[in-house]
Amino acid sequence: LEPREGLVEELAAVVGPNNVLEDEHARADYEVDWTGRYKGRARLVVRPGTPEEVARSVVICGQGGASIVPQGGNTGLVGGAVPVNGEVVISLRRMNRLVEVDAGSGQVVAEAGVTLATLAGAAAQAGWRFGIDFAARDSATVGGMIATNAGGLHVMRHGSMREQIIGIEAVLADGQVIGRLSGLLKDNTGYHLPSLLAGSEGTLGIITRACLKLVRRDSSRASALIGVDGPEQAEEIVNRLRQSCESLAAAELILENGLSLVLKHQRRERPLPEHPAYVLVETASNRDAETELVDALADIGVVSAVLAAGANEQRRLWELREGLTDAISAVGVPHKFDVSLPAGRIRHLMAKLPDLVAAIEPNAVIVVFGHLGDRNLHINVLGLGRGDGRVDDVVLRAVLREGGSISAEHGIGRAKRRWLPFDRSRADLAAMRAIKASLDPRGIFNPGVLFA
């Protein structure tokens, strides 16, 4: 469909002329993702200021035959919020108000454009904490985090973004506004639309506001880096800690070649003797997190570990984990994967990957780290041509053979939709398409995302 005449004027009448960006220069920011990998052309960028303006903009676009790319902080990793060719970008960034922070009950109502950092700050000020945290906190927005079901470091403790939602408000393709924000912790009154929209990547509706739960703040934290003989022992230690250690808050896997890379990149001394792999664990509680961590590690017979004493040492330890991405990028442009695996399968995948990748490029280097508590691995392959798609096929097929998922937390977007039919069954995909068609029959929301 060719967008009809007068679209700009109609949208300008709703959101104000300053919030309809036609100019190439003004649009540029919205046409490329932050990694620079996904770039397209938007016909227009619309910046509504209220849920009603979103709804009216959707109706106008729908009537005008224009498809819509909803966009939050534009920090997604799979090209799910970037226009391709002539869509209207609806940016939620102007809608950045914290509508209500209830310090008593620990609930927040936020507009879709509120950043994770703003949300976390407001939660702390009210004496609580938000359960999700990750590196892109200054740009990622509430709406985008729901649309992609964002994860991060604390999913093993608090769940992913879907589990933080008390209620949402969203605009559907017909301009109707669904959801409620009154703050009901339990509500079994029909289909749970918030859970369906979480992870729908902008293909079913535009999230405009959300009521989110906050979690208890911890007064005490402790971290330790544990040396292990490989992924199998790493997974076993985490399973045992999950059973015995109430204050376990994070468990990250680092392999020796990754630790070496980051130590060299950060010009640091090795914190404990060399092991094939390491587990970085964190406890957090209102009591003495350090004693709890030490006791838990002793209980399960951990012999090789370094404990971070005090906040500064803890930060230094976590810089090893958080510095991995930079250390890898300093070596070259990696092929990146974000996969998850069934229980006990990490070691199988890890054992097979080297040969599979070497068959494509003998000098390729594989650096694996990830959220071990969720069996979520971030696999990086260095030393390949940027456009060489063979490794993607090989790695993702190996993951699928182990019963794994091709996207643990980043989503499908445009980047991985080619592999989706190998990940989800035909019946699942047919159900997804039926749901998509039922809520967005003309396919105006995010065409090309999830579905080819």
Add this chain to the structure above:
Amino acid sequence: LEPREGLVEELAAVVGPNNVLEDEHARADYEVDWTGRYKGRARLVVRPGTPEEVARSVVICGQGGASIVPQGGNTGLVGGAVPVNGEVVISLRRMNRLVEVDAGSGQVVAEAGVTLATLAGAAAQAGWRFGIDFAARDSATVGGMIATNAGGLHVMRHGSMREQIIGIEAVLADGQVIGRLSGLLKDNTGYHLPSLLAGSEGTLGIITRACLKLVRRDSSRASALIGVDGPEQAEEIVNRLRQSCESLAAAELILENGLSLVLKHQRRERPLPEHPAYVLVETASNRDAETELVDALADIGVVSAVLAAGANEQRRLWELREGLTDAISAVGVPHKFDVSLPAGRIRHLMAKLPDLVAAIEPNAVIVVFGHLGDRNLHINVLGLGRGDGRVDDVVLRAVLREGGSISAEHGIGRAKRRWLPFDRSRADLAAMRAIKASLDPRGIFNPGVLFA
């Protein structure tokens, strides 16, 4: 549609003649719910033994023009699993195998007919615990618990049934089987169908198996009954405990007239001086739950409370809460409500209820208790005619005026569908109907449940 000839024979060929119940006497158990309030007539009862038999039965019923009522333990409270007039009941009770209990990772794969008690027992044997518990544990089944998004005593700590799901397998109206059971803790690959089916009350598909997460077992438990001056103070105490007390596991509200009833019914002494209301709290941890509870109560300045010393006293204290239903039933047949409220609104509702109910019946008695941590109230009205629907309208409208939900955890079923249009917006209901039509276009699953 009139079911076609040969249906019985075709179904018998799939599930075996003994598992197609035509006889009135054999059907009887499946035609009435456990409360005796919902009763209908099934054309047939089919008892498949495998997911494949479920799928084939659904196809045969679909082709034969027979609609289907999926049924688990038949312990629902809203008539959502009982036939009305000539449907085929597909009972999942024969599918009661625990397919896999992974003691290492704390995950279980169970068939839909596994009871909560069986699941809890298997979890305990493996060194873990299942996060959901409630009174109907010997009859409620995994499939029914997912279909109704069951709640219970520990939702404030572990979430409802939806949050316990790692994966499901379900049969859709066309006989296709969706979902996966490989056990992925994180999986952002398109629409999350398990979350949509959770709480769909058998209207979208028949759940055949589920992969469920287990939670850490606690070695130490403590309980206390706190006297408070009313619902407002009760809610405030729970909010503050949620902020400060990591091991908080349950928080139940009891009002003085309820406590009086149950004390009289159980012929027991009053455990602490009379107060307008009480909060029964429980802590559970791997450390010293009693010290943690005592410290937490002291921290927030609780002055009137009785602590249960030891397991026996704890059980005695919880019998007060769990005996409320029996104590109420001993007085008469109550009108029952299961509602939830926004933060701070319980006291508003409680203040208004007496006048609203008295206007219908001056001698009516209102007994309220509930899961305070979820702001989920169970409201019982005694002293009305059984068929007097006026009180339902009055109470539910008062709940809706406070922004509450007409069904916190029991669902809509047939019992509450009349009020659903007052609870959910027209846009929500239209979206629900569109989803229903997309997955079950001929409406063969549970006609009359959720939607009129």
